[in-house]
Amino acid sequence: MPLDPAFLGNLVLILTAFGGAFLAALWIALVIWTYRDIRARARDPLVQILSALLVAVLNLPGVLVYLILRPARTLEEEYQHTLEEESLLQALEDLPLCPGCERRVQNEWQVCPNCHTKLKKSCHHCSKLMELPWNICPYCGTPVPGMRQDSLNIDEALRGLQIGDSQVEADS
Ligand SMILES: [Zn+2]
Numbered sequence: 001m002p003l004d005p006a007f008l009g010n011l012v013l014i015l016t017a018f019g020g021a022f023l024a025a026l027w028i029a030l031v032i033w034t035y036r037d038i039r040a041r042a043r044d045p046l047v048q049i050l051s052a053l054l055v056a057v058l059n060l061p062g063v064l065v066y067l068i069l070r071p072a073r074t075l076e077e078e079y080q081h082t083l084e085e086e087s088l089l090q091a092l093e094d095l096p097l098c099p100g101c102e103r104r105v106q107n108e109w110q111v112c113p114n115c116h117t118k119l120k121k122s123c124h125h126c127s128k129l130m131e132l133p134w135n136i137c138p139y140c141g142t143p144v145p146g147m148r149q150d151s152l153n154i155d156e157a158l159r160g161l162q163i164g165d166s167q168v169e170a171d172s
C-alpha cells in the first residue's frame with residue numbers, strides 16, 4: 001500500500017513538533033536546575049545570573065562548563081565545615097596551659113613534658129589525679145598525707161568566722 005505523501009508530511013511535522021517541545025523543555029529544565037544548584041553554592045547574585053545565562057546560551061555544553069567551574073561545596077556544607085573547624089579550635093583552646101612554660105598540656109598529665117613542672121598529683125590511696133592545692137581526694141575521701149586533719153572540718157571553721165564577723169558588726 002503506497003503511503004499518502006500528505007500523511008507522511010503530517011507525521012514528520014508532528015514528530016518535529018514533539019522533538020522541538022522536548023528540547024525546549026529540556027533547555028528550560030537545565031537552566032532551572034543550574035539556577036537552583038548555584039543558589040545553594042554561591043551567595044553572589046551576579047554569579048547566580050551568569051551561571052544560569054551560561055546554560056541558557058550554551059545548553060548542554062554550558063552545563064558541562066558549569067559542572068567544572070561550580071564551587072565544590074554547597075553553602076550548607078561550607079557552614080558545617082566551618083563549624084567543625086571552630087569546634088576543633090575551641091577544643092584546642094580549652095586545654096589548660098602549663099604554669100611553667102605556657103604550653104598546652106593535657107588534663108590527665110601529672111608533669112609537663114616540656115619543662116617538668118608538676119601539674120597534678122595522684123591520690124596515694126586510689127591513684128586518681130588531683131589538683132595540687134587539694135588536700136583531700138574527691139574520689140575516695142582520703143586526706144593527703146602530711147595535711148592537718150582539722151583543716152578538713154571547714155564547715156566549723158566557717159561557722160566560727162561568721163559568728164566572729166556578726167559580733168564585730170554588733171559591737172560597732
Ligand atoms: Zn611546661
Ligand SMILES: [Zn+2]
Binds near residue numbers: 126137138140142
Ligand atoms: Zn583517692
